Amino acid sequence: MKVTYPIVTQQFKTSPFWLLTIGSGLIAIHVTLAWRGDNLNVLGAGILFWVTVASMIWQRRYSLKLESSAIASGVGLVIISLILLRSLALPARGTFYGLMPLLSGLGVGLLASDFRGLKQYWGELTALFFIGAPELVHLFIPDISPITAKFSAFLLWYLGFEARLRNQVYIDLPGGGVEVYSGCSGIDTMTHSLGLAVLFLLMFSSTKWQKVIIPIVALGIGFTVNIFRVVLMAALVSENQMKAFDYWHKGDGSLIFSLIAVFCFGGFCYWVIQQNESKQNELQQSDLTGN
C-alpha cells in the first residue's frame, strides 16, 4: 500500500518551502525592527532591496542549485541563531543592525546551497549589503562634513551670499549660520544613491564602462543634491526664516531631497537604457544589411 499526501502537505515537505519560510521570517524581523525603531531610512531601503532580492531569486527559482552539506547548514544555523539572539535587544542603529540583512542572506544561502553554492547569490548578497550600508559606512569612511561645508560655502558665495567658512564645518552668513554635522554631510544620500546604482546594474544589462560610470554618477547626484540642501538651510537661517528652515530640515520638506536624487538618477538610468537599446537596434540593422 502506498501512502499519498495532498499537494499542500507535499509542499511542506520540500526544502525550498522551508527556505522560503526562514527567509520570510528574517525579512519580517528586519522590517519590524526598522519600523519599531522608527528608523524610516532602513525601513524604506529594506522594502526596496528585499523586494528586489526576492524578485531576483524568484526569477531564477528553477535554476538555483539547492544542495547543502551538514557543515554548511550548521554554520548557516549558527549565523541565523546569532541574528535571532542579537535581535531580541537590537538598537535602532548600529553595526549589527547594518549587517543583519547581509548575515541573513549568508545564513539562508548556506542552508540552501553549501559554501560553494554561495557564488550563485553574489548579486543578492551585494544588494543586501546596501540595505545596511548607511549604518556601516561611518565606520570605514572619514567624516566628509568639511568637504560638504566647503562646497556649500562656495556655492553660496557664487550665488551672491557673503558666506564664510569657519573651523571647516561652520558656514557663517551675515544673518546667521549653520554647522554641517556628520548627519548632514550627505554620506547617507550618497550611499543610498550608490545602492540604487548597484540595483540597476544587477537588474539591467550594462557595458563595462557603464559599470564604472553609473556608480560614480549616483555618488555625484547624492553629493550634489545634499549640497543644494545645505545651501538652502544656510540661506533660510541667514534670512531668519526659521519656520521654513524647520519644514525643510525636519518636516515633510526633508523628504523631497531624496526624491529629487532618485528622480535624477532614474532619469539617467532611463537614458542609459535608451542608449543601450539604440546601440542594439543599430547592431541588428547592420547584421540585417550585412545579410
Added chain:
Amino acid sequence: MTISSILKNTSVAAVAVTAAFVSSVPAEALTLNGSIGLSGNASVPNGTNPLTTTIGFNQTQIDDSVGDFASILFPTSDPLELPVLSNLTLNRTSIINGSSANYQAVPTAGFINFGTQTIGGLTDQLTFDLSQANFTRFTAGANFVALNPTNVLQGVFKFGDETVANGFLSASLSGAGDSFQLTLSTEAVPEPLTILGSLSAVGIGAVLKNKQKIKA
C-alpha cells in the same frame, strides 16, 4: 530525515519564535534623550577685557539628570574624577565698554568626558563636543568676573551615535570662590529621510523593467 533538513527545521522554528517576540519588544535607540545639569569649581582668570581668556573646571558634580542621563554612574574610587571638563578658551569678539566685552568659545572636541557609561543596555564612551558658545564677560574690581551666556550653547553628545544638544554655561569669580553651572538638553535632529526616495525607486524600477520586457 538528514542532518541538513533537521537544521533547516530548527531554523524555521527559531525564526518564527523570534519574529513573534521581536514584534512585541520595543527597540532601543542609540540617540540620547534627556537633560543633565553640572556644577563645580571654575578657574576664571581676572583682568579687564583680555584678548583671550581660558577657563578651567574642577570638582565637577552632576546636580540633576533626566531621561537617558539618569543612568549615568561613576566608579566609587575614580582617579580621573569624572566627569572631566577640558579647559575652555574664549576669544574676544567685541568690547562693550570699559568693564565688559563679548567672547566666543573655541570649539572643543571632548569638552566633557563622562567616561564609559551604560545607557539603555549599551556600553560606550560618553563625551560632549562643544561646537559653539558665546558669552558676555563682566569685570568689577580686582576679584569679580562674571561670564554669562549671550545665546544658547551648542554641541554634540557622542555615545556610539551623535546627539545634538543645546544648553547654557555660566561661570563666575567672586572673591576667593570660583564656580560654574552648565545645563545641557538633547535635541532631536533628523538625518535626511530617504524613505520617499526608496519607495519611489521601487516604482521607477518596476516601470523601467516593464518597459524593457515590452520591447523584448
